[in-house]
Amino acid sequence: MSFIDKIHACNAWNPGDFVPLLLDGARVGWLRRSACDHLRRWPEQFAVESERVTWVGAPAEFAARTAVLDTIFDRLAEEGVVSHLHGERYPLTAGAREQACCLIDRACAPFLGARAFGQHLNGYVRTARGIEMWIGRRAADRRHYPLHLDNLVAGGLPHELSLVDNLRKECTEEAGIPRALADRAVVVGAITYCRDSAGGLKPDVMYCYDLELPEDFVPVCTDGEVESFRRLPLAEVAALVRDTDAFKLNCNLTIIDFLVRHGFITPEEPDYLEILAGLRAPLP
Amino acid sequence: MSFIDKIHACNAWNPGDFVPLLLDGARVGWLRRSACDHLRRWPEQFAVESERVTWVGAPAEFAARTAVLDTIFDRLAEEGVVSHLHGERYPLTAGAREQACCLIDRACAPFLGARAFGQHLNGYVRTARGIEMWIGRRAADRRHYPLHLDNLVAGGLPHELSLVDNLRKECTEEAGIPRALADRAVVVGAITYCRDSAGGLKPDVMYCYDLELPEDFVPVCTDGEVESFRRLPLAEVAALVRDTDAFKLNCNLTIIDFLVRHGFITPEEPDYLEILAGLRAPLP
Numbered sequence: 001m002s003f004i005d006k007i008h009a010c011n012a013w014n015p016g017d018f019v020p021l022l023l024d025g026a027r028v029g030w031l032r033r034s035a036c037d038h039l040r041r042w043p044e045q046f047a048v049e050s051e052r053v054t055w056v057g058a059p060a061e062f063a064a065r066t067a068v069l070d071t072i073f074d075r076l077a078e079e080g081v082v083s084h085l086h087g088e089r090y091p092l093t094a095g096a097r098e099q100a101c102c103l104i105d106r107a108c109a110p111f112l113g114a115r116a117f118g119q120h121l122n123g124y125v126r127t128a129r130g131i132e133m134w135i136g137r138r139a140a141d142r143r144h145y146p147l148h149l150d151n152l153v154a155g156g157l158p159h160e161l162s163l164v165d166n167l168r169k170e171c172t173e174e175a176g177i178p179r180a181l182a183d184r185a186v187v188v189g190a191i192t193y194c195r196d197s198a199g200g201l202k203p204d205v206m207y208c209y210d211l212e213l214p215e216d217f218v219p220v221c222t223d224g225e226v227e228s229f230r231r232l233p234l235a236e237v238a239a240l241v242r243d244t245d246a247f248k249l250n251c252n253l254t255i256i257d258f259l260v261r262h263g264f265i266t267p268e269e270p271d272y273l274e275i276l277a278g279l280r281a282p283l284p
Numbered sequence: 285m286s287f288i289d290k291i292h293a294c295n296a297w298n299p300g301d302f303v304p305l306l307l308d309g310a311r312v313g314w315l316r317r318s319a320c321d322h323l324r325r326w327p328e329q330f331a332v333e334s335e336r337v338t339w340v341g342a343p344a345e346f347a348a349r350t351a352v353l354d355t356i357f358d359r360l361a362e363e364g365v366v367s368h369l370h371g372e373r374y375p376l377t378a379g380a381r382e383q384a385c386c387l388i389d390r391a392c393a394p395f396l397g398a399r400a401f402g403q404h405l406n407g408y409v410r411t412a413r414g415i416e417m418w419i420g421r422r423a424a425d426r427r428h429y430p431l432h433l434d435n436l437v438a439g440g441l442p443h444e445l446s447l448v449d450n451l452r453k454e455c456t457e458e459a460g461i462p463r464a465l466a467d468r469a470v471v472v473g474a475i476t477y478c479r480d481s482a483g484g485l486k487p488d489v490m491y492c493y494d495l496e497l498p499e500d501f502v503p504v505c506t507d508g509e510v511e512s513f514r515r516l517p518l519a520e521v522a523a524l525v526r527d528t529d530a531f532k533l534n535c536n537l538t539i540i541d542f543l544v545r546h547g548f549i550t551p552e553e554p555d556y557l558e559i560l561a562g563l564r565a566p567l568p
Binding site for chain 1: 380447470471472473474476489491544545546547550551552554556557560561564566567
């Protein structure tokens with residue numbers, strides 16, 4: 001396997017399998033054709049045509065729109081059409097987080113093909129032997145990717161939290177990183193990808209952070225998301241990404257981006273320019 | 285002005301103004317319509333149609349192809365159709381440098397709309413006041429961008445040199461950086477852009493390097509490309525990029541990339557995702 005395979009795996013979707021969800025002339029999501037059929041049950045809300053769905057019944061107000069979608073998704077979750085509700089609030093947006101037209105439950109974002117935003121942090125230590133990276137292993141009871149490897153800290157961005165506040169919170173919960181240390185994290189870019197998943201389309205933005213950790217720092221998980229941590233030489237992490245499916249799928253991309261920025265993946269890599277472009281795939 | 289304006293300025297071209305140059309079924313360049321008219325004078329070499337030019341007379345051998353183009357460009361340079369010949373050899377390629385089908389003079393790359401490759405190095409110092417960057421000012425006798433600001437080291441990649449060897453050479457010539465110090469440069473990615481210039485189309489790849497310099501290092505130009513150097517706080521460099529046209533156009537992008545990777549341009553920047561995508565524009 002190669003690095004570019006992992007990038008392709010995060011960018012696998014067929015535009016013909018999805019139709020746009022329109023609100024006020026803007027495209028705010030992408031619906032699988034089976035999702036369109038479910039929305040036909042609310043004809044006063046959704047005009048379902050063969051190549052588009054328009055949210056014609058949307059109230060003018062932000063909170064009222066949110067309430068309409070909550071009612072619909074409560075019903076779809078009861079029926080098992082969406083697998084569960086998460087509880088965290090995500091924006092429904094045609095562009096940036098700040099341009100949300102209303103809120104949705106985090107677990108419903110793929111059903112709507114809504115843009116989702118998250119933060120991924122690579123924690124590393126500079127040693128005499130070279131860079132070593134702290135890697136988590138997800139707990140066995142996780143709904144997604146149980147027992148897979150993960151970045152030191154990674155989490156979705158709920159609507160009501162700023163990037164700084166959410167990163168501090170995730171650093172504390174997932175890895176026991178105190179606030180003063182978390183604040184040394186440097187935002188170094190973002191990765192964009194779009195993937196057809198079981199729950200629907202995922203056009204995702206992952207803001208990426210580097211955090212250089214002291215030699216004696218040892219992470220501790222307090223929220224049960226991770227069962228253990230290991231510190232590995234960068235070459236070993238790179239081999240796990242390139243040659244195995246050990247990592248949660250999108251974490252591979254965060255690490256590939258780190259490997260590029262730190263000169264570990266070089267222009268001599270045959271797919272170098274394709275890797276660079278693939279880390280910033282256009283969002284539909 | 286804003287950072288995104290500088291990215292747009294490097295990506296300004298109209299596909300309708302150019303037609304593909306084909307060789308053996310692959311597109312190896314893009315010709316302005318006026319360039320097509322010049323190539324009509326060699327009908328045994330070029331089949332010029334309204335929407336494509338095919339190099340039908342190309343010899344099978346690499347060296348013989350190079351010789352054919354040299355003869356043609358000697359003539360076009362004599363007549364002033366191309367402004368000059370540079371002397372350095374560039375690849376003519378549909379993809380990577382290693383996939384060259386023959387060589388061309390560096391100065392003729394835009395006439396053919398050939399992919400060109402270069403290396404840009406940001407030299408910086410970590411101080412108690414924050415990061416400071418070494419900036420060069422181009423000499424008054426430069427053909428391109430005289431007296432404009434420039435990265436500490438930047439140069440095109442001739443065909444016969446490896447990236448490592450060319451970077452060492454440019455570091456010595458342009459900034460007096462000794463080999464041991466140059467070898468500490470870290471390759472951190474590449475920027476791609478495509479621009480309609482006076483000489484033709486420039487679909488360019490700039491490999492980017494970060495070099496952390498000791499506090500007491502002072503660059504010296506030995507090849508006359510740069511007339512002076514200044515060390516400036518990062519905020520001042522960022523303001524020069526954002527608010528002025530002081531820098532050679534493509535150097536703005538190398539600095540914007542540095543500002544992103546070092547956490548100076550953050551997701552709070554309104555055009556953040558557009559900036560990230562714009563630094564890796566698809567090459568035609």
